[in-house]
Amino acid sequence: MTAPLLSHAIKSLTDKLTSFTLQPHSDPIIQLSVTVSAIPVIAWLAAQSTYPRIYWKGRDTEEEVAAIGCCKDFFFGDDVDDLEMSAEYQKQRALTNNQDVRYYGGVAFDRKNESWPEFGKARFILPRIELRRSGNEFKLLVNLNFTENSFEEEIAYALHAIASLDKPKPLAPPNKVALMGRSDKPDRYRWTELVNQVTHPKFIKETPKVVLSRQTQLEINEQVDPWTLLACWQGRNPNSFQFGFQFSPESAFISCTPERLYRRRQRELFTEALAGTTVRGINQEQDKALAQELLDDTKNSHENQLVRQQIVDVLNPLSHYVGAEEFPTVLKLSHIQHLHRSIRAELKAGVNDFQLIQALHPTPAVGGLPKEPAMNFIRQQEGYVRGWYAGACGYFNKHESEFAVAIRSARIEPGRINLFAGAGIVTGSEADKEWSELENKLTTILSILTEL
Ligand SMILES: C=C(O[C@H]1C=CC=C(C(=O)O)[C@@H]1O)C(=O)O
Numbered sequence: 001m002t003a004p005l006l007s008h009a010i011k012s013l014t015d016k017l018t019s020f021t022l023q024p025h026s027d028p029i030i031q032l033s034v035t036v037s038a039i040p041v042i043a044w045l046a047a048q049s050t051y052p053r054i055y056w057k058g059r060d061t062e063e064e065v066a067a068i069g070c071c072k073d074f075f076f077g078d079d080v081d082d083l084e085m086s087a088e089y090q091k092q093r094a095l096t097n098n099q100d101v102r103y104y105g106g107v108a109f110d111r112k113n114e115s116w117p118e119f120g121k122a123r124f125i126l127p128r129i130e131l132r133r134s135g136n137e138f139k140l141l142v143n144l145n146f147t148e149n150s151f152e153e154e155i156a157y158a159l160h161a162i163a164s165l166d167k168p169k170p171l172a173p174p175n176k177v178a179l180m181g182r183s184d185k186p187d188r189y190r191w192t193e194l195v196n197q198v199t200h201p202k203f204i205k206e207t208p209k210v211v212l213s214r215q216t217q218l219e220i221n222e223q224v225d226p227w228t229l230l231a232c233w234q235g236r237n238p239n240s241f242q243f244g245f246q247f248s249p250e251s252a253f254i255s256c257t258p259e260r261l262y263r264r265r266q267r268e269l270f271t272e273a274l275a276g277t278t279v280r281g282i283n284q285e286q287d288k289a290l291a292q293e294l295l296d297d298t299k300n301s302h303e304n305q306l307v308r309q310q311i312v313d314v315l316n317p318l319s320h321y322v323g324a325e326e327f328p329t330v331l332k333l334s335h336i337q338h339l340h341r342s343i344r345a346e347l348k349a350g351v352n353d354f355q356l357i358q359a360l361h362p363t364p365a366v367g368g369l370p371k372e373p374a375m376n377f378i379r380q381q382e383g384y385v386r387g388w389y390a391g392a393c394g395y396f397n398k399h400e401s402e403f404a405v406a407i408r409s410a411r412i413e414p415g416r417i418n419l420f421a422g423a424g425i426v427t428g429s430e431a432d433k434e435w436s437e438l439e440n441k442l443t444t445i446l447s448i449l450t451e452l
């Protein structure tokens with residue numbers, strides 16, 4: 001049976017809504033869905049005029065989602081603590097048994113520091129409408145939340161959202177932007193000072209790893225469409241996660257990251273240690289030699305090993321079993337390659353996503369070790385607010401969740417694009433080499449945006 005065209009799918013979703021009645025004991029959160037014929041998901045999202053707009057594509061899954069509007073918005077601004085967030089999360093999970101109801105969002109890198117307005121310390125959205133692709137199957141769905149509005153109001157909002165949907169327009173490849181200026185925070189001079197502080201024998205003895213990072217601000221005179229940019233980035237690194245959040249027309253955060261924080265299926269958890277970096281070779285032979293050098297390098301092995309150990313240590317009290325690969329393998333991206341170790345755990349009964357984020361995030365691939373002193377150093381010395389860069393972004397539902405680490409990311413605002421890159425500073429790190437590592441991590445996005 002062939003799936004209906006978009007216009008027919010919209011019609012049948014509208015019919016489902018108009019004839020919908022609430023059963024006496026039904027959940028207060030309901031999802032209605034219809035199948036639809038193939039639609040280019042990012043192009044569909046880019047054509048919509050409703051906010052928030054959210055895009056999510058998992059790394060090892062054949063699943064892709066575009067979401068617009070919202071029927072529940074959890075925004076945790078500056079004055080919220082973890083306990084409050086955890087209570088909200090538990091309450092919300094209890095409102096439906098439907099596995100397909102998902103909350104998409106993110107948690108800032110540092111919940112104890114200021115974050116970006118609109119994004120907050122954490123923000124999760126139950127979208128009004130989603131277009132989901134699972135392999136070759138496409139579904140258009142609408143969520144209804146009867147906890148805040150009357151039945152009639154909620155149905156009317158949903159009908160309005162469906163009636164306002166726009167058709168997808170083909171996405172043109174992004175134009176190269178004319179750069180009006182570039183500034184790095186910290187700049188190269190300050191970076192050298194910071195790396196030297198961290199690698200000082202006295203400091204590194206107590207704090208063996210701090211992941212320092214940099215914000216590169218590009219000044220531009222033109223508008224850059226985040227979704228066009230993300231679609232192009234996705235083409236360069238298809239084996240990464242790709243996602244984006246645009247809560248209002250003014251600003252968007254997009255990421256094409258190779259790093260998984262975790263993926264949970266009931267009580268089975270998959271995570272990884274991703275740290276240690278080199279460039280790609282210009283031919284197969286050189287590429288292989290570089291990968292071997294990376295595997296043999298003490299500084300990079302140490303960077304990765306510290307992440308593996310910390311993840312295993314924090315998972316142990318939450319799990320019946322934790323297994324981590326003893327030897328790293330090499331994960332290849334378009335311009336760089338990383339050391340990678342897979343980690344798997346069987347969680348104890350009752351361990352929830354909020355506990356997992358609290359325990360795992362930020363890992364020493366983006367924060368440091370021990371966590372608190374490293375976070376303090378970053379907070380006090382880095383000189384800019386990371387916001388959602390290196391934060392945890394993804395989705396959760398009642399039994400499953402997946403979160404990526406928002407590195408290789410960009411924040412797009414009027415007149416500028418902020419790019420982010422970090423590097424794990426450990427014993428043996430040299431400021432110049434780590435600075436080059438930051439540059440290498442930006443090569444892909446810079447080559448899309450500018451004439452390199
Ligand atoms: C913090 C970043 O990368 C982390 C992930 C992989 C490799 C890393 C490294 O080799 O330093 C970093 O720990 C970033 O890209 O912003």
Ligand SMILES: [Mg+2]
Pocket residue numbers: 275276277303423424437
């Ligand atoms: Mg590194």
